[in-house]
Amino acid sequence: MTKFLDGYHRLLTWVLAFAVAILIVPVSIQIFSRFTALIPAYIWTEEMSRFFFIWMVMIGAMIGVRERLHFDVDLWNELSPRANAALRIVANLFVLGFTGVTIYWGIEFTKFGWNQTSELADLPMWLIFIAWPVAGVTWLLFLIEAFARDIDLYRRGENLGGNAPEKAL
């Protein structure tokens, strides 16, 4: 399970890097085509960058759950390792609720966009909308892993390795 998730995680990271790197291309074309006659002023550049952008956000949000990158607010000062583990389980239960909603309604959302195409490049819209159900399923996998880990840490009364705010880096 962990091995599979590690591989999946690496794949997502790679796709994320690709999405960030590719973002710069259509925007650059857009700028240069304005000043030179060498490149025609493609109309789809703006749309394409927006689509890559949406996928970038959603993939980052998926990885964020496993790497604990999503920012939270810490109102509690120093808690025992057990209380920390328990609190992580409670918080993740709520995230699980959101995951359920994202899977169920995300599929509805994708169905809704099944026959739509984009305004400029005529791309099928489900290619974008499907990012939500994919995110939902990915979160579900990562959350199951997190629950197993936190229950174990609670039993043993140990803290999660690493300093919590450091994830912001």
Place this chain on the structure above:
Amino acid sequence: MTAAALSPGMAALVLFGTFFALLAVRVPVAFALGLAALPILVIEPRLSPMVLFNEMFKAYNSFILLAVPFFLLTANLMNVGGITDRLMRFSRALVGHFPGGLAQVNVVLSVFFAGISGSSTADAASQGKLFIQAQVKEGYDLSFSIAITAVSAVLAVIIPPSILMIVWGGVISTSIGAMYLAGVIPGLLIGLAQMATVHAYAKRRNYPVYPRAGLGEVVRSAFTSIPALTTPLIIVGGILLGFFTATESAAVAVLYAAALSIFYYRQLSMRQLYTAIVDTGRLASVALFCIGTASVFGWLLAYYQIPKALLANVTQWGLGPIGVGFLIAASFLVVGCFLDAIPAIIIVGTTLQPLAASVGLHPVSFAIIGIVSLAFGLVTPPYGMCLMISCAVAKVPLRYALKDTMIMLVPMLLVLCAMIIWPEIPLLLPRWISPELLK
């Protein structure tokens, strides 16, 4: 709107009540915002959870927000590509001989960095690694070193270019070019206030100074920094002259930083490039994901016309522009303690805009007051990203550097007050360079 099942008061109670309850059990802000919207979407017969995805999609499907990953990438490229090192050497030659030399360099480097990157979190992360340990080694107190790194990082969103100004321009339709120009003077004033604070600390605590750099070193270090220091002119100039849009300018910043690193300073390896890109993706997307759910939250507030209900009382107080200015600053400062700046602009900025307009506060002054207040929110707990990052770099809890941070905020708040009392301060530069933008 007559068929709404919930009254605005009820809806506000559910939205904010759920949101804060979830934050209290450490649910990440992005998920807490989405979950808080959920009960209402289910209860209200005319809405459905589909709104959640539709509004998120609409938020991300915006060309403006592309600036967020681009500015982060610029900052990351500057750090790995040697631009930051060159600027550091120049800053040291300029102010190293002032009392508290290294801390002064910290502030001045933030000013330069702010002129190239528009992201404060990137500034805090890179300068945290660069300065905190070095300062402690030279005999500065750790809490002072953390605090000055964090507070100087906020300059990045005040001095152009700025992610917050681009988002503000997209959400509240204010000229981004005008905001960029308007941010320069307040940003420099805040930087000066910080240098004065460092001076006072250094005198009291006998912090070390560097020997004064010779003229030759100043000229040499300035010379190697010139290509990097022209970035703000290219970005702001390009926007004002209409060569590219604000978002495109962020892409230009990336290309320019990459070109400098690869061809001029020749320091960028493929491995570093990949790391810079992945780090950018991580930080940008979690911040942006939060903007999506915040948009849903904000959309519901607007659906129930909650802002209007809140402001109905305030308009009866009969405040003038200065009173309203202070109210705006106070609202953003309070909200900035709990929320990230971009969702705060979406939710609070749109709420306050009619109030600002009703007393004749100039939209650009309104924007600058809001953005400076939100920038200060980056170092106020419990949710102060820059302070969190600086403390994380030093591996101490946030409370550790709190006292020094609060002391350093006082002179910065005085600058904010001055801007509210004399709203002409931020307007000076745009009025001089391109008055047509202020129409």
